[in-house]
Amino acid sequence: xxxxxxxxxxxxxxxxxxxxxxxxxxxxxxxxxxxxxxxxxxxxxxxxxxxxxxxxxxxxxxxxxxxxxxxxxxxxxxxxxxxxxxxxxxxxxxxxxxxxxxxxxxxxxxxxxxxxxxxxxxxxxxxxxx
Numbered sequence: 001x002x003x004x005x006x007x008x009x010x011x012x013x014x015x016x017x018x019x020x021x022x023x024x025x026x027x028x029x030x031x032x033x034x035x036x037x038x039x040x041x042x043x044x045x046x047x048x049x050x051x052x053x054x055x056x057x058x059x060x061x062x063x064x065x066x067x068x069x070x071x072x073x074x075x076x077x078x079x080x081x082x083x084x085x086x087x088x089x090x091x092x093x094x095x096x097x098x099x100x101x102x103x104x105x106x107x108x109x110x111x112x113x114x115x116x117x118x119x120x121x122x123x124x125x126x127x128x129x130x
Contacts, residue, residue, distance in 0.1 A: 005027055024057075041076075082107070090115070101113070
């Protein structure tokens with residue numbers, strides 16, 4: 001019997017240039033994941049006149065979205081899409097690359113798919129901790 005692992009690790013950093021949302025996704029994203037992520041993100045941008053959000057998403061272990069989570073993702077994009085500056089998605093699956101391109105149409109900035117973390121971090125101008 002094997003255990004199914006699922007979850008999302010979330011990091012938020014604020015700077016003068018905006019907010020960096022870091023996600024590491026394992027398994028399928030769920031509605032419960034969005035119930036945790038969205039309030040954190042909204043709290044981070046609260047009070048900002050024109051918030052700017054960059055996203056680093058490690059989705060190498062991601063297997064997709066549950067239907068309700070896909071709806072949550074759409075609602076997040078509709079509500080805050082104009083605030084997203086750059087979204088870097090790291091993965092190894094063709095469907096994820098296609099979803100990244102489609103998602104780019106819903107945000108005010110740009111979303112790109114990468115096959116390695118270093119390229120994604122360089123594009124976002126993130127320095128890796130030593």
